[in-house]
Amino acid sequence: MKGSLNLGKVSGIKIKVHWTFLFILIWVAFVEINSGGNLQAVLFNIALILVVFLCVVFHELGHALTAQHFGIKTKQITLLPIGGIASLEKIPEEPKQELLVAIAGPLVNIAIALILYFIIPVQQFLANNLTNILENLNALTLANFLFYLFTINVILVIFNLIPAFPMDGGRVLRALLAMKLGRVKATQIAASIGQSIAIVFLLLGMLYNPFLILIALFVFVGAYGENKMVQSLELLKGHTVSEAMLTNITLLKPNDTLERVKDLILSGTEKDFIVEQGGTPLGILMKTDVIKASNNPNLLVSDIMKTSFKEILFNDKLRNVLSLVELHKGHFFPVMDTNKKLVGAIDMTNINEFILFQSKLDY
Numbered sequence: 001m002k003g004s005l006n007l008g009k010v011s012g013i014k015i016k017v018h019w020t021f022l023f024i025l026i027w028v029a030f031v032e033i034n035s036g037g038n039l040q041a042v043l044f045n046i047a048l049i050l051v052v053f054l055c056v057v058f059h060e061l062g063h064a065l066t067a068q069h070f071g072i073k074t075k076q077i078t079l080l081p082i083g084g085i086a087s088l089e090k091i092p093e094e095p096k097q098e099l100l101v102a103i104a105g106p107l108v109n110i111a112i113a114l115i116l117y118f119i120i121p122v123q124q125f126l127a128n129n130l131t132n133i134l135e136n137l138n139a140l141t142l143a144n145f146l147f148y149l150f151t152i153n154v155i156l157v158i159f160n161l162i163p164a165f166p167m168d169g170g171r172v173l174r175a176l177l178a179m180k181l182g183r184v185k186a187t188q189i190a191a192s193i194g195q196s197i198a199i200v201f202l203l204l205g206m207l208y209n210p211f212l213i214l215i216a217l218f219v220f221v222g223a224y225g226e227n228k229m230v231q232s233l234e235l236l237k238g239h240t241v242s243e244a245m246l247t248n249i250t251l252l253k254p255n256d257t258l259e260r261v262k263d264l265i266l267s268g269t270e271k272d273f274i275v276e277q278g279g280t281p282l283g284i285l286m287k288t289d290v291i292k293a294s295n296n297p298n299l300l301v302s303d304i305m306k307t308s309f310k311e312i313l314f315n316d317k318l319r320n321v322l323s324l325v326e327l328h329k330g331h332f333f334p335v336m337d338t339n340k341k342l343v344g345a346i347d348m349t350n351i352n353e354f355i356l357f358q359s360k361l362d363y
């Protein structure tokens with residue numbers, strides 16, 4: 001994520017904080033000053049937020065380290081005002097593994113809450129009558145600090161376990177459903193439930209808490225995206241790149257002029273091109289680069305083509321190349337046969353068309 005500050009590394013996983021995190025600190029200080037709090041009260045609350053987010057880092061590490069146990073790497077953990085995000089390279093497809101990875105985060109907060117329960121100790125803290133407790137809670141003491149931390153960890157557990165896929169509780173739900181119904185159906189159901197809960201979050205957020213609106217959007221978009229990904233992967237199952245690739249394409253030579261490419265773009269529907277010599281791809285020429293350079297008609301294709309690109313094998317499984325192509329949206333990939341000869345090209349538009357045709361066949 002852009003605009004993030006590196007905080008360090010734990011077990012090879014980068015921990016980052018996004019600049020928008022500053023907003024939450026400013027907001028906390030603003031609320032405190034607005035309600036007549038002094039500098040000490042402001043610092044008390046900011047310290048509390050920082051320690052809460054330390055607990056969030058531990059929560060995300062719970063997910064990441066459990067995933068690591070199943071051989072799945074985590075690119076980074078990012079702290080945002082609405083919480084933390086552990087960017088796992090992939091979600092385990094085995095329901096039991098997903099269940100464990102998802103539950104590991106809330107389990108960390110349960111552990112922290114339990115430890116605090118005995119340190120404070122909460123029982124003694126709550127032994128007083130209610131009016132006394134409420135009055136005492138205003139004091140800026142260590143005991144109160146720990147009590148707030150305990151309460152927030154309990155709330156974090158409850159909140160995260162709401163079955164709003166792709167939040168933790170929703171992942172637990174998906175994993176449990178997948179054990180009975182299979183991953184595709186399970187994701188469909190979990191995503192629908194997630195999106196319904198997101199709408200409730202949105203309404204509650206508009207009434208009470210703006211952060212809930214952000215979470216609602218995150219859940220709604222996340223549920224849609226993950227459901228689409230799982231359905232697409234299912235439709236691509238058993239198919240190879242050769243079934244979907246473009247074969248009717250114009251190939252360019254390195255010494256072709258930009259004038260020629262401009263004519264090709266204007267007179268046909270092709271946008272991106274492969275530059276080759278004797279069946280070996282040398283570069284990729286994108287329409288955007290052609291337009292950028294079009295004020296210089298003396299340039300040759302070899303002057304502006306991209307020379308770093310990934311080749312895809314024609315017998316690769318479409319399922320496996322989907323994430324690579326999706327990650328580099330807008331790129332154009334040469335497809336090679338086993339003799340390293342160019343046989344076609346593939347891009348995201350192409351794969352999406354294939355998915356659309358498959359969806360008409362299968363359902």
Ligand SMILES: [Zn+2]
Nearest residue numbers: 105106160168
């Ligand atoms: Zn979590």
